[in-house]
Structures are given as C-alpha cells and as structure tokens.
Amino acid sequence: MHAMLDAPEGLAWEETPTPEGPAAGEVRLRVAWAGVNRADLMQRAGHYPPPPGASxxxxxxxxxxxxxxxxxxxxxxxxxxxxALLAGGGYAEQVVVDARQVLPVPEGLDLRQAAALPEVFATAWLNLFMEGDLRPGERVLLHAGASGVGTAAIQLCRAFGHPCFVTLGSDAKLEACRALGAEAGWNRHRGSFVEAVKAWGGADLILDPVGASYLADNQRVLNGDGRLVVIGFMGGRQAELDFGRLLMKRQRLIGSTLRSRPPAEKGEILGALQRRVWPLLTRGEIAPLIDRSWPIRDAAAAHEHVRADANIGKVLLEVSGER
Ligand SMILES: NC(=O)c1ccc[n+]([C@@H]2O[C@H](COP(=O)([O-])OP(=O)(O)OC[C@H]3O[C@@H](n4cnc5c(N)ncnc54)[C@H](OP(=O)(O)O)[C@@H]3O)[C@@H](O)[C@H]2O)c1
Structure with missing residues (x-):
C-alpha cells in the first residue's frame, strides 16, 4: 500500500508494507479521507511521539x-x-484498528464529512462532559474557538444548552464561531481576554489548548467551583499557578489527552458520541465544519495552512476520495 512517510527531506507518499492483521477484535479499513490535526504537526516536529505499540x-x-x-x-x-479514531497510521491507504475505535458513518453524512468527526468530537465530548462534568446551564470558555476542536465544542455547547465564549485570532473567525452558536468572543491579538470574559459572566469550565501563557488569566475568569481542562500547551508548558485563587475559588485543574488512552476508554467515549451526538448530526442540528481538503500527496501544503493558523474548522486529506 501507499502511506505518507515523514522523511528528513519532507513528507513523501510511498510504497510501504501493509499493516498486519486484523487480529481478534480488530478491523482493516480502506481509507477514503484522513483528518489533519495540530498533533500531526507536533509529531513531525518531534514533540508528540506515538504511544507505545501505535503505528x-x-x-x-x-x-x-x-x-x-x-x-x-x-x-x-x-x-x-x-x-475511526486512531493512535496513528491514518495517512495511508489502509489501516488496522481496534473495533472499539470504529463507528458507523452517521446517517445522512458522506465519507468526507465523516473524516472530520472522530478526533475533534471525541476530544470535545470527553473534556466538556466527562472530564469537565458540565452541569445544566453552566458557562463555557473555549480557547482557539475556530480550531477543529473549537468548532466541534461550540456546537456541542449550543446543542446541550451551555452558553459559550470563544477566543481566537481574527474577526472573520469570530463571525464563523458566532454562526456556529458562540454567544460572544475575543480576538486574542487585541490583548487579554479577562475583561471581556468577566463582562460576559465568567466561565464555569474552560477548555484550554494554550496552557502556560493563559494560566493566570484563566484563573482570573474561572468562577467558583470552575474547572480548567487543559488539552494542549500551544502557549508554553511552564507557568505560575495562583494557589490562593485555586483554593479560595475552589478551582480544579484537569489535564487530559485522548491519544494515549487504551481502546476500552476510547470505545466508551465513542459510544457516548454515537448515542448522544450521532442523532444530532443525522438530524442536521450540528455538522462538522470543513475548512478545506487537499489530495494526500499534498499533505505538506495542508500542514502549512494549519501551521499558519489559517483554518476555520477541519482540514482533510483525500486518500481514495470516495464519498
Ligand atoms: N489533549 C487532547 O486530547 C487533544 C486532542 C485534540 C486536540 N488537542 C489540542 O487542541 C488544540 C486544537 O487542535 P486542532 O487540531 O483542532 O487545532 P487547529 O485546528 O490547528 O487550530 C489551532 C488554533 O489554535 C490557535 N493558536 C495557535 N497558537 C496559539 C497560541 N500560542 N495561543 C493561542 N492560540 C493559539 C490558532 O487559532 P487563532 O489564531 O484563531 O487563535 C490555531 O488556528 C491543539 O492545541 C491540540 O494539540 C488536544
């Protein structure tokens, strides 16, 4: 089969051995479309190695x-x-994966749309509702609101009755996020989000892929009993925590990754998605927001687009291209 190899001279679509299997409990898939995630760029840069045993x-x-x-x-x-939600191996013509990480395409969606679902909806669901334990009506602050994860999370917040505020990098992105259901937002290039979020009413839960550079401001806008769920560190990995605020406001700090979880846990998350979110997709109440797609051979161009923070929603790679 062909797969995208990450050679020192760049990405190359080359002949490579077909993965072994399927063993008991696994399935072999012929790939139609693959999703691009920020994590792919981090993996190429050597900052996010695949978990043990993964492709x-x-x-x-x-x-x-x-x-x-x-x-x-x-x-x-x-x-x-x-x-399918993978621990690796998606930039290829075939992949072998634990069956618990596979879901049917929601009725009414095509294969291109389906490739935009697993990683971002699983991440948003896991961290808003399982790790973050959102209670009815609680208010959510989403950083990187126009990212793949952000555009999924906005729609889940709207569908489940949680007002949300987004931060992002341009006014055009803010308009797109409002159209998806964000109540309000802040362009991060205009300075700190603190006053804008406080004026909006503060947050009971923050979904944060930024980390260090936002920690102090996140603590300032997190309401009493609020949860700060950190899913990335695009803004650095070390910062000072204000223990006074943490204790007095009973704030909780939660770190979370999806990729390294065992198949049983991924299966639980996908099972919840199938029960709670797949029907919303089928009824057209929510939809994956797809920014652009490239043929898999042009994955490097797709990565440059993501690296430039230019995407609103998901970027995809066409492998067989079947719809
Ligand atoms: N822990 C997990 O399980 C998990 C799972 C999936 C994703 N993630 C993380 O979630 C984030 C979003 O992933 P994605 O694939 O959806 O991303 P994406 O579509 O590539 O979007 C990322 C966006 O983050 C914003 N950004 C970049 N650098 C920033 C900085 N220094 N400070 C603030 N904002 C910055 C940019 O938007 P603006 O310019 O508009 O702000 C950029 O477009 C990534 O950090 C990723 O690693 C974590």
Missing amino acids: PLLGLEVSGRVVEVGEDVTGLAPGQRVC
Whole structure:
C-alpha cells in the first residue's frame, strides 16, 4: 500500500508494507479521507511521539470502508462505511484498528464529512462532559474557538444548552464561531481576554489548548467551583499557578489527552458520541465544519495552512476520495 512517510527531506507518499492483521477484535479499513490535526504537526516536529505499540505513521482519524474483520468483532461488516479514531497510521491507504475505535458513518453524512468527526468530537465530548462534568446551564470558555476542536465544542455547547465564549485570532473567525452558536468572543491579538470574559459572566469550565501563557488569566475568569481542562500547551508548558485563587475559588485543574488512552476508554467515549451526538448530526442540528481538503500527496501544503493558523474548522486529506 501507499502511506505518507515523514522523511528528513519532507513528507513523501510511498510504497510501504501493509499493516498486519486484523487480529481478534480488530478491523482493516480502506481509507477514503484522513483528518489533519495540530498533533500531526507536533509529531513531525518531534514533540508528540506515538504511544507505545501505535503505528509510527501520521494520522489520528480516518473515514473509509471495512475490508476485513478479525475474530470476535460484532456489529461491523466488510463493505460498511465507517470512521475511526486512531493512535496513528491514518495517512495511508489502509489501516488496522481496534473495533472499539470504529463507528458507523452517521446517517445522512458522506465519507468526507465523516473524516472530520472522530478526533475533534471525541476530544470535545470527553473534556466538556466527562472530564469537565458540565452541569445544566453552566458557562463555557473555549480557547482557539475556530480550531477543529473549537468548532466541534461550540456546537456541542449550543446543542446541550451551555452558553459559550470563544477566543481566537481574527474577526472573520469570530463571525464563523458566532454562526456556529458562540454567544460572544475575543480576538486574542487585541490583548487579554479577562475583561471581556468577566463582562460576559465568567466561565464555569474552560477548555484550554494554550496552557502556560493563559494560566493566570484563566484563573482570573474561572468562577467558583470552575474547572480548567487543559488539552494542549500551544502557549508554553511552564507557568505560575495562583494557589490562593485555586483554593479560595475552589478551582480544579484537569489535564487530559485522548491519544494515549487504551481502546476500552476510547470505545466508551465513542459510544457516548454515537448515542448522544450521532442523532444530532443525522438530524442536521450540528455538522462538522470543513475548512478545506487537499489530495494526500499534498499533505505538506495542508500542514502549512494549519501551521499558519489559517483554518476555520477541519482540514482533510483525500486518500481514495470516495464519498
Ligand atoms: N489533549 C487532547 O486530547 C487533544 C486532542 C485534540 C486536540 N488537542 C489540542 O487542541 C488544540 C486544537 O487542535 P486542532 O487540531 O483542532 O487545532 P487547529 O485546528 O490547528 O487550530 C489551532 C488554533 O489554535 C490557535 N493558536 C495557535 N497558537 C496559539 C497560541 N500560542 N495561543 C493561542 N492560540 C493559539 C490558532 O487559532 P487563532 O489564531 O484563531 O487563535 C490555531 O488556528 C491543539 O492545541 C491540540 O494539540 C488536544
């Protein structure tokens, strides 16, 4: 099969051994589309190695068709249209994955749309509702609101009745996020978000992929009993924590990653998505926001677009291109 190899001279779409399997509990997929994630750029830069046992190839999510199922796999059959959350290996013509990490394409969506779902909706669901334990009506601050994760999280907040405020890097992005359901927002290039978020009413939960550079301001706008869920450190990995605020406001600091979780935990998250979010997608109440796609051979150009913070929503790579 062909796969995208990360050679020192750049990304190259080359002949490479087909992955072994499927073993018991696994399925083999023919990849139609692969999603691009910020993590792929970090992996290329050497800051985010694949977890032990995972494919060394790039790619955390795909859509495609089941080719073969291993022993003990129920509910999935050859020919079925699916999408999958991977620990790696998605930038390839075929991938072998634990069946618990595979979901059917929501009815009414095509394979291109389905590739934009697994990583960002699983991340948003996990951190808003499982780690963040959102209670009815609680208010949410989403940093990087126009990112793939942000555009999924805005829509989940709207669908489940949580007012949300976004921070992002341009007024055009703010308009797009408002159209998805954000109540208000702040362009981060205009300085600190603190006054704007306080005027809006503060946050009970913050979903934060920025880390160090936002820690002090996050603590200032987090309401009593609020949760700060950190999912990235685009703004650095070390900062000072104000223990006074942490204690007096009973703030909770939660760190979370999806990729390194075992298949059983990923399966739990995807099971919740299938029950709670797939029906909303089928009814058209929410939809993945797709920015652009490139042929897989042009993955380097797709990465440059993401690196430049130019995307609003998901960037995809066309592998077989089947819809
Ligand atoms: N922990 C997990 O399990 C998990 C899972 C998935 C994703 N993530 C993290 O979630 C984030 C979003 O992922 P994605 O793939 O959806 O990203 P994405 O679509 O590439 O968007 C990232 C956006 O972050 C903003 N940004 C970049 N550098 C920043 C900085 N220094 N300070 C503030 N904002 C900055 C930029 O938007 P603006 O210019 O508009 O602000 C950029 O477009 C990434 O940090 C990723 O690593 C974590």
